[in-house]
Amino acid sequence: MERDFTLKIFDTKSRSKEALRPLTENVIRMYTCGPTIYNFAHIGNLRTYVFEDLLRRTIQYFGFGIFQVMNLTDIDDKTIHGAIKAKVSLKTFTQKYEEAFFQDLKTLRIQRAEKYTAATDHIPEMIEMIEKLIKKGSAYVSEGSVFFRIAAFPTYGALSQLNLKDLKVGASNRVQNDEYDKENLADFVLWKGYEEERDGDIYWNSPWGKGRPGWHIECSVMAIKHLGETLDLHVGGVDNIFPHHENEIAQSECYTGKTFARHWMHASHLIVDGRKMSKSLGNFYTLRDLLEKGYTGREVRFLLLSTHYRKELNFTFEGLESAKHSLQRIDDFLKRLDEESGETYPLLALNEVDRKFTEALGDDLNISEAFGVIFSFIRETNSLLDQGKISFGEKQAIKALFLQFDAVLDLFTAEELSIPAVVEELARKREKARENKEWARADELRKEIALLGFLVEDAPSGSLLKKK
Numbered sequence: 001m002e003r004d005f006t007l008k009i010f011d012t013k014s015r016s017k018e019a020l021r022p023l024t025e026n027v028i029r030m031y032t033c034g035p036t037i038y039n040f041a042h043i044g045n046l047r048t049y050v051f052e053d054l055l056r057r058t059i060q061y062f063g064f065g066i067f068q069v070m071n072l073t074d075i076d077d078k079t080i081h082g083a084i085k086a087k088v089s090l091k092t093f094t095q096k097y098e099e100a101f102f103q104d105l106k107t108l109r110i111q112r113a114e115k116y117t118a119a120t121d122h123i124p125e126m127i128e129m130i131e132k133l134i135k136k137g138s139a140y141v142s143e144g145s146v147f148f149r150i151a152a153f154p155t156y157g158a159l160s161q162l163n164l165k166d167l168k169v170g171a172s173n174r175v176q177n178d179e180y181d182k183e184n185l186a187d188f189v190l191w192k193g194y195e196e197e198r199d200g201d202i203y204w205n206s207p208w209g210k211g212r213p214g215w216h217i218e219c220s221v222m223a224i225k226h227l228g229e230t231l232d233l234h235v236g237g238v239d240n241i242f243p244h245h246e247n248e249i250a251q252s253e254c255y256t257g258k259t260f261a262r263h264w265m266h267a268s269h270l271i272v273d274g275r276k277m278s279k280s281l282g283n284f285y286t287l288r289d290l291l292e293k294g295y296t297g298r299e300v301r302f303l304l305l306s307t308h309y310r311k312e313l314n315f316t317f318e319g320l321e322s323a324k325h326s327l328q329r330i331d332d333f334l335k336r337l338d339e340e341s342g343e344t345y346p347l348l349a350l351n352e353v354d355r356k357f358t359e360a361l362g363d364d365l366n367i368s369e370a371f372g373v374i375f376s377f378i379r380e381t382n383s384l385l386d387q388g389k390i391s392f393g394e395k396q397a398i399k400a401l402f403l404q405f406d407a408v409l410d411l412f413t414a415e416e417l418s419i420p421a422v423v424e425e426l427a428r429k430r431e432k433a434r435e436n437k438e439w440a441r442a443d444e445l446r447k448e449i450a451l452l453g454f455l456v457e458d459a460p461s462g463s464l465l466k467k468k
């Protein structure tokens with residue numbers, strides 16, 4: 001539906017709210033930095049993906065098309081280290097976490113991006129980009145590795161508001177690691193020369209010898225290949241601003257000579273006890289942890305969605321309980337709308353509610369205000385319903401309005417059947433076994449699924465899970 005409101009977003013680069021409009025064809029071309037698939041995503045990572053889901057749904061709500069690309073980082077220090085430690089190929093190692101990631105997206109009702117891309121499928125394009133950067137003098141080879149010369153890009157630091165003049169940067173100053181802080185600003189790696197101890201038998205051939213790409217070049221290549229030289233919008237978590245996105249801008253703009261992304265947006269972190277939730281700090285929960293405690297994907301989605309994306313979200317179980325209660329209030333309200341009795345109430349101002357909700361979203365995705373509109377409407381309407389006001393026709397109109405809001409929120413329909421992640425995983429394995437005609441294995445898996453209280457029914461279109 002065309003909407004007559006402007007969608008404004010807070011742009012990290014200008015540090016101000018700007019109208020978001022596509023450059024061409026009424027479609028927003030958006031690149032989102034995806035997961036490093038060496039472990040299960042924690043709910044901090046998932047907060048960023050839920051925010052990106054709200055963003056893409058809001059873009060569509062405002063009448064634009066969306067083309068979202070998300071990368072799956074399958075080449076970096078962590079995935080390679082994991083594969084070597086597990087003594088399996090890189091693909092075998094990352095596949096498990098890739099599958100888990102897509103499962104998490106489904107549980108949290110996150111719309112799928114138009115395209116998912118993996119670094120391992122883009123090595124020739126990465127080599128091509130690095131070669132061109134060397135030719136242009138923006139990069140140089142050193143002992144089998146290639147580094148980006150940040151002094152060759154005068155606006156380096158603009159996104160993270162660094163002043164290059166105040167910092168000592170020289171060719172002797174370079175980093176091999178993909179992640180480092182602003183105090184260690186240096187020429188960064190585009191291609192990492194092979195090191196046996198670090199890389200095992202995982203490497204690719206290049207004009208500079210055996211090795212592998214750095215993390216930053218992966219995103220530049222995949223973004224440009226699938227979205228063109230200038231994107232409308234580039235998104236990630238705040239930890240991506242420096243050095244990852246800063247480096248993406250430098251490489252891409254030196255390569256194309258054009259603006260890399262017209263807009264940048266970043267989600268604040270989910271924290272626990274005042275610290276960022278992260279795998280390295282060991283203070284993390286995965287979605288599976290919360291499902292095992294009996295919470296549903298919808299409840300976790302509500303929790304992750306309901307704090308504005310530029311505010312830190314302090315994760316607590318009380319917060320999750322309160323998300324559960326808020327959803328219960330919505331469910332109870334929607335149930336009341338099915339009651340057929342009631343007198344007409346001519347003062348019901350649904351257009352006003354619609355306008356306020358849309359304006360809130362259009363103001364940099366002000367979700368707290370959008371929920372504020374919904375909950376005060378529920379409160380007022382509940383009191384009218386108590387008085388026997390509001391006819392069945394009006395109730396249906398309210399329902400239709402909530403359905404419209406749900407195109408953005410995806411919270412109002414209860415889980416038809418909550419299937420624990422472990423059961424889904426067993427069902428997927430069974431599906432694979434059947435594809436490979438391993439009937440005995442498929443049968444074993446059916447029994448395991450039955451022990452967890454579920455039946456599998458095989459239909460021509462695929463298998464269905466039902467509660468026993």
Ligand code: AMP
Nearest residue numbers: 034035036044045048236237269270277
């Ligand atoms: P990674 O798998 O570490 O590459 O991170 C994937 C995405 O999650 C990136 O966009 C990060 O910025 C984001 N992220 C990482 N930690 C957190 C956190 N604690 N809260 C919110 N987002 C996070």
Ligand code: ZN
Nearest residue numbers: 033034219244
């Ligand atoms: Zn990235």
